[in-house]
Amino acid sequence: MARERTAATPDSQSTVGETPSGEATPLLGNEVTDEYIVSWDEHEDPEHPYSWPRWRTLSNCLLISGMTFLTALASAIIAPGVPQLMAEFQSQNLQLAAFVVSVYILGFAAGPLVTAPMSEIYGRVVVYHVCNVGFTIGVIGCALAPSIEALVVFRFISGTFGSCPATIGGGSIADMVPQERRASVMAGYTVGALFAPILGPILGGFLTDALGWRSNFWLLAIAGAFLTIMMMIMLRETYHPYLLERKTARLRKETGNKLLRSKLDAGLTPSEYFLRNIIRPVKMLTRSPVIIIMSLFIAITYGYMYLMFTSFAQLFKQYYGFSTKMLGVAFLGLGVGSFIGVAIFSATSDKTAKRLAAEADARADALGTEKQGMKPEYRLPPLPFAVLCMAFGLLVYGWTAYYQMHWIVPILGTTFIGIGQLVLFLCIQMYLIDTFTVYAASAIASFTVVRSVAGAVLPLCGLQLYDTFGIGWGNTLLAAVCLPLVFVAVLMMRQRLLRQDIPVAKTTIPIPKAHAYSIAEYSPVGTAFLIMDYS
The missing domain is CATH 1.20.1250.20 (MFS general substrate transporter like domains)
Known part of the structure; x- marks a missing residue:
């Protein structure tokens, strides 16, 4: 399973997007870096x-x-x-x-x-x-x-x-x-x-x-x-994006870091x-x-x-x-x-x-x-x-x-x-x-x-x-x-x-990087096919 990557608390944020005063700015869409992405633990994640x-x-x-x-x-x-x-x-x-x-x-x-x-x-x-x-x-x-x-x-x-x-x-x-x-x-x-x-x-x-x-x-x-x-x-919830979003919300509350985002967001x-x-x-x-x-x-x-x-x-x-x-x-x-x-x-x-x-x-x-x-x-x-x-x-x-x-x-x-x-x-x-x-x-x-x-x-x-x-x-x-x-x-x-062989060039829908990565991970079809037709 993919490794869990979470940011530390806001006090230890890396220099990704700062104002002249040094304060961290919200990062959206493709600007979100890996350290703000919450995924599953590398080893058997009990929530998966x-x-x-x-x-x-x-x-x-x-x-x-x-x-x-x-x-x-x-x-x-x-x-x-x-x-x-x-x-x-x-x-x-x-x-x-x-x-x-x-x-x-x-x-x-x-x-x-x-x-x-x-x-x-x-x-x-x-x-x-x-x-x-x-x-x-x-x-x-x-x-x-x-x-x-x-x-x-x-x-x-x-x-x-x-x-x-x-x-x-x-x-x-x-x-x-x-x-x-x-x-x-x-x-x-x-x-x-x-x-x-x-x-x-x-x-x-x-x-x-x-x-x-x-x-x-x-x-x-x-x-x-x-x-x-x-x-x-x-009955228990099974849908991966929903579970990972719930995990992300819990980590936001625990760390106080509002920039965390689910890998499947x-x-x-x-x-x-x-x-x-x-x-x-x-x-x-x-x-x-x-x-x-x-x-x-x-x-x-x-x-x-x-x-x-x-x-x-x-x-x-x-x-x-x-x-x-x-x-x-x-x-x-x-x-x-x-x-x-x-x-x-x-x-x-x-x-x-x-x-x-x-x-x-x-x-x-x-x-x-x-x-x-x-x-x-x-x-x-x-x-x-x-x-x-x-x-x-x-x-x-x-x-x-x-x-x-x-x-x-x-x-x-x-x-x-x-x-x-x-x-x-x-x-x-x-x-x-x-x-x-x-x-x-x-x-x-x-x-x-x-x-x-x-x-x-x-x-x-x-x-x-x-x-x-x-x-x-x-x-x-x-x-x-x-x-x-x-x-x-x-x-x-x-x-x-x-x-599989559908050209990516036809894609007109902007997809955040994190979402595209998650599709590639979860589907044997590949990112291009799913993004172009259905996302």
């Missing part, structure tokens, strides 16, 4: 999240993963209960029925644009607490909804607040876990985000059949209240910093080739997943005569596939990345060039396999259901879809976290917006797609859309231009 006791890191990761699981569970738990609630509210509108499920995902699209930048201004913890309370209130509103319009509104509210752990959870884990150990931890965190929407309809089918559709929301409310209280008691006023952090996810989404391409991958994956959620009920009733209770079985293939995908990624990602880094360093030694260490591209080798696996699963699911083979066969096809979705999602999330590091929450927020819009919109036209083409040709069309992504994945693995 990497130095926390294992139990504290584990408890933070488990709580964040638990809330991520719960908010993802809420997205689809109501799916089997939609026919019952539509009957209660006396509506036969199929688009409205699908919207009751997908409007929650629209909230997932709206929330990240605020929660991610707010977490980079005020720290992660306060954002978690506010959003946890908002989510719990939202699902209580769903449980008490007197009309379908009220249900849609409260679903959107709960989705907006519920997007928080899925948006900044990856950033929190990056704050606590070093890059070389991050893949397995991230896999455990992400499995909740992807497996919960699959478990949700299974659980929701049994709850709806036994206690009615409102019981789904009461279960979410009870679990949400419990996790909210536990996180208020145990951007040198901006609060209003400038707020504006920059609020617009960063939008700038990433519109100006970063990496975010744009990765958002395309995740939009297709997430859209397909929620198309499965909203179509399973009708298709398995139509083709196999499943009851409400049995509908949960239709989601088992996606669930089993997700667990297999996690196992594949956890077993291979860190090992593959370290092997590729070692091979690259060996070539650098042979050529006498500088070693580059681990690069984000080393997370991408499983990506083509994931895309092909998903396309294969769509074909198996579609055509075996079309020919009405035994119901277990299309469910086995969805297992391959689950494997592909999970591996693809993990590859992309790890790639973005390793690329953007200190701005990981904003990067994840950017592609979360796109995936959520796709997850909300595609199911609305999915049933019409199947009505027009049939489940066989409909799924063939969906699989064909996946195939070009294989070539894009190979390009992403081989081309660093999209990530």
